[in-house]
Amino acid sequence: MTKIAVLLISLSVVCSEVIAQTVAEPQNTPAEWAKPYPPFRVAGNLYYVGTYDLACYLVTTPQGNILINTGLAASAPLIKSNIEALGFKFPDTKILLTTQAHYDHLGAMAAIKKVTGSRMMVDEKDAEVMESGGKSDYALGGQAPTYEPLHADRLLRDGDTIRLGDTELVMLHHPGHTKGSCSYLFTVKDDRRSYRVLIANMPTIVTEKGFSEIPEYPEIAKDYAYTLEAMQKLTFDLWLSSHASQFGLHRKYKPGQRYNPSAFMDRKGYDAALSSLQKEYLNKTQGK
Ligand SMILES: [Zn+2]
Numbered sequence: 001m002t003k004i005a006v007l008l009i010s011l012s013v014v015c016s017e018v019i020a021q022t023v024a025e026p027q028n029t030p031a032e033w034a035k036p037y038p039p040f041r042v043a044g045n046l047y048y049v050g051t052y053d054l055a056c057y058l059v060t061t062p063q064g065n066i067l068i069n070t071g072l073a074a075s076a077p078l079i080k081s082n083i084e085a086l087g088f089k090f091p092d093t094k095i096l097l098t099t100q101a102h103y104d105h106l107g108a109m110a111a112i113k114k115v116t117g118s119r120m121m122v123d124e125k126d127a128e129v130m131e132s133g134g135k136s137d138y139a140l141g142g143q144a145p146t147y148e149p150l151h152a153d154r155l156l157r158d159g160d161t162i163r164l165g166d167t168e169l170v171m172l173h174h175p176g177h178t179k180g181s182c183s184y185l186f187t188v189k190d191d192r193r194s195y196r197v198l199i200a201n202m203p204t205i206v207t208e209k210g211f212s213e214i215p216e217y218p219e220i221a222k223d224y225a226y227t228l229e230a231m232q233k234l235t236f237d238l239w240l241s242s243h244a245s246q247f248g249l250h251r252k253y254k255p256g257q258r259y260n261p262s263a264f265m266d267r268k269g270y271d272a273a274l275s276s277l278q279k280e281y282l283n284k285t286q287g288k
Contacts (some may be wrong), residue, residue, distance in 0.1 A: 022144040023133060025073055025103055032245075033104060034072055039082035040253070043195045043238055043261035044188030045167065049082040051075055053244045054104055057199060058083055059186070061165025064094030067112065068184065068199060069105040069242065073147060076108035093118045095164055097171075099201040099242045100181040101126040103134050103146035110148035121162060123173055124155035126180025137178065138216040139207040156182070174231060176203045176224035179217060185236065195261055198236035200270070202246050203227045203277055205284060224281050231274055238264040246273065 035052035042048055042057075050056035054071035056079055065088060070079060080090045093116040098105050101122065113120055122130055129136050130152065133145025140146060156162070158173035162184075169186040181201040187194050203224055207214060211221040238261060241247045247270075252263045 023073075023146070023148055024144040025107060025146055026140075029072065029104070034075060036078050037082075037244075038255045039086050040255070040257075041086070041259055042240065042264065043197065044190045046188045046197060047086055047088075048240075048249075049079055049086070050244070051078060052250075055199075055240065055242055055244050055249070056082075057240070058086070058088065058093075059164075059167055059169070059188075060088060061167045063165035064092045066095040066097060066162070066164055066167070066169070067093050067118070068097045069099060070108035070112060072104060073107040073111070076111045079108065079112070091116055095162060096120045097162065097169075097184065098122060098126075098130075099183065099199065100178045101130040101134065102137070102140060102178060105242060106130065106134070106150070107147045110150040113150060119153040120150055121154040121156055122152045123171065123175075123180030123182040124157055125173070125175060126178055126182075127152045127155055129178065129180070136216075138214055138220070139209075141216075172230070172234075174201050174203060174227040176220065176227045177201060177206060179223070181227075183231070183234075185234070190259075190261070195237040196235070197238045197240065198234060198270075200231065200234075200239060200241045200247075202241050202243075202273060203231070203281075204246075205277075205280055210287060211284060221285055228274065228278050228281060232271075237261075239266050239270045240264060 032053035037052040039049045045060045047058045049058045051071050056070055057068040059066040083090050096113055096118050131149055133147050133149035135141050135145045156171045160171045162169040169184045172183045174181050174183050183201050184199045187196055214220055239247055
């Protein structure tokens with residue numbers, strides 16, 4: 001073996017060890033994030049397959065399924081068993097999406113991508129932070145990745161369509177929480193009617209710093225302002241979001257309850273949530 005070959009082999013060993021060792025998912029997260037929760041049909045071909053608080057959604061089509069978000073790394077088996085409990089096949093997962101590149105929504109994504117061979121699509125502004133496993137995040141980044149890094153197979157821009165089978169999702173760029181946070185707007189049908197569904201990434205503020213003290217994200221204040229305004233203008237029938245607590249899942253639905261999409265018709269709740277986020281934003285920009 002040449003000296004170079006030896007060097008290359010030892011380098012690759014070092015690199016893979018570094019990757020394997022350094023994913024450091026934050027500890028002491030709320031118990032509700034990892035708590036199992038029975039999956040259910042939200043409306044038409046849209047199902048809730050997440051944990052008690054970390055919302056994951058499955059959109060099923062005759063050509064395979066779309067999974068949006070995963071929860072923490074340890075939740076991979078829970079999500080898989082939720083999908084199977086509904087009668088769907090895990091390997092039928094064809095497209096993976098997220099509402100934001102944080103560890104509580106991407107923790108298990110790389111593992112699920114490996115097992116299912118699905119294509120990961122992400123808002124182009126979150127692609128770089130996702131490839132770093134959250135390490136380069138302006139607020140939650142640091143010395144180590146917080147989730148297993150993963151590569152985007154397709155970059156999405158505001159208004160782009162994700163098509164699978166008979167379903168079309170429109171990606172809406174809603175930056176601020178992360179540079180590429182986004183929401184999804186799409187129509188589902190059951191035998192009675194169709195519903196316009198919004199899976200919203202609510203623009204909560206994660207950083208404790210002032211907006212002007214974040215050189216990694218100079219457009220942050222402008223991005224939050226844009227998102228707050230854009231979200232107020234959206235029209236939809238059903239409102240869901242990245243965390244169950246954000247759209248009041250547990251007030252609106254109890255496990256075992258009969259199929260009832262209208263439980264998630266809540267324009268008032270959505271507007272109230274946005275107006276309180278608007279206040280937080282104003283307090284922040286005014287330095288309170
Ligand atoms: Zn987040």
